Amino acid sequence: MDQVSPGEEPRKTELLLGLRSLGLTMRRAQKGRIATRIALTRRHISVESTLYPITIRILQPPIPSVETHNLIMAASLPLSSSSSTTICSSIFNQIPNSIQPFIHPINFSSKSQQHRVCLGLRSGSSCRSTPIRAVISEVPNQNQKYAKIGAGSTGPISSAQLLESVEFAAKTGAEVVMEAVNKPRNISYKGLTDLVTDTDKMSEAAILSVVRKNFPDHLILGEEGGVIGDSSSDYLWCIDPLDGTTNFAHGYPSFAVSVGVLFRGKPAAAAVVEFVGGAMCWNTRTFSAVAGGGAFCNGQKIHVSQTDNVERALLVTGFGYEHDDPWATNMTLFKEFTDISRGVRRLGAAAVDMCHVALGIVEAYWEYRLKPWDMAAGVLIVEEAGGAVSRMDGGKFTVFDRSLLVSNGVLHSKLLERIGPATEELKGKGIDFSLWYKPDDYNTEL
Template sequence: MQVVMAAVDKPRSVDYKGATDLVTDTDGRSELAILEVVRKYFPDHLILGEEGGVSGDESSDYLWCIDPLDGTTNFAHSYPSFAVSIAILLRGKPIAASVVEFVGGPFCWDTRTYIASAGGGAFCNGNQIHVSNKDEVERALFVTGFGYEHDEAWATNIDLFKEFTDVSRGVRRLGAAAVDMCHVALGIVEGFWEYRLKPWDMAAAVLIVEEAGGKVTRMDGGDFCVFDRSVLVSNGILHEKLLDRISPPTEKLINDGFDFSQWYKPTGYVSEV
């Protein structure tokens, strides 16, 4: 958190992973600072970081999923929707999580720190949080995201974006999945979905949503695992109504050959989910 906060409102050193997929020097420095702490106190654990990949003991039951700067493009533009996201998994299931969201904007930055532990509830800046109780799609606000691959899944979500914009109070696209999911946990939006996220995007926030009383599945309605290729999170009350619209086009993607098998799972890591 300190590394990112020290870099806001300052010139960025920007590079590219792809045509539009940014990475900054802050991404790398943030991950190195996190790795230093994890390796010091948990030297036998396995680590999966967005920038550094897999390191540590692959026979470990514990896996750290680290996104040192979720929403890098927003950070590079000083747009207030980015975060640091860290989770620890036990045999594939998140058991503790933290997401630090950077809020405000140029010259007035602040943070929201979300934490959760399995069975221990979810908290934001020390206050216990809970998902909203809205039970009508027409009165709900949603969030979604779009990846850098403009493929059939991307086009399908464009259609879903249009559909939910038409039937709800609106759909936002803020550009940082961990932040979006934490907003569901905070109760200020009712649902979030996206294709092609990575474990470091999801692992912390899905636990925070669940501990705030929300529900998490794949977009086809199947049981969710952080190594999956789609996620739907909601306040729980609206989950089946969302699936009524989201599951059919997702199943069509699967029938058309879109690969929904698990990915980014470190070789040798034993997961029970």
């Protein structure tokens, strides 16, 4: 960052709190009491607050261990000698404000008038930087261990560590997408209507970097990059770096970054970062789950709806790129369920659709011919939110299957009464619904 020369008028820009390019968060425990305006110069940031003034000085030189996207600063906070104030440490960074930083509460004693904070660390820690991590969900069953996986292994992994790693990987990809969301797209085509953008590739590269750095012996299946790594690993990361690429390309708010991890073929941990809002006001929310630990949205536990009548249900489906018999059958199902429910939506992002079932804002979602990276994260989030998952013929589901029905559980059998026979008719016509793909030598317990 440039030095301000003697006599030079500092360049000042006023920024409203919440602007995505800023990401400075100042809060007090009392709800609603937050800083209202920020003035930024080359050397200082001043915050006008209903609570207290604050000046944040940018440290020079930068700390060597700082990630390139972080700026580390010290904050001098004048405090009243007659009271003790609890605030949250602030992190100034270039990560979108919608991807919330990992913030530790810090208690300031009334004995001191000022307190210097090395931002991003716990109070009292040594002054060094750690990578920014987004909000970490509550994680029950933290003592659960996944087994060691062979020579050169990264060793046993707790469910808490696995979930944290999956969330961090997904949010790393989401940073790339957020950076690009309001910029022109460089679009190419994998098929007549199947798009891929540079952002898909950049997001996947960012996620791969995180996974391979932390788990070099794990197997990875990415939408853009295919299979990478050791197929003898018990762990398989299924990565969709930009689920809903067509929506992204048009600026339509239904797309996400989806990362799911399988352990011996079964979903173990998942994170989906959904983009919401719209042009010039994008935001995100993060869905996450670990096997046996519940499902969460932005750290708050979620549950499927309790609607038990199809006539009161809102449903979601998806259509593949091939306009063949399964596509025609699904069009028929779409029409039938539109007539007997409160409506059927087609949003165009499988991971988002499943997270909406888990959140309880829709009751069910079905689709033919999905891929493992489409489903690995979403199905676990639905199951941990109390929902049901099966193939569209009612059979037991795996992420390598080619049809999927997820629901709030209460309506599952009622939906299968129509979806099941339609799927059996397709099988009778010779449509193959056997396992779509499983990496060679990948060990599963399916």
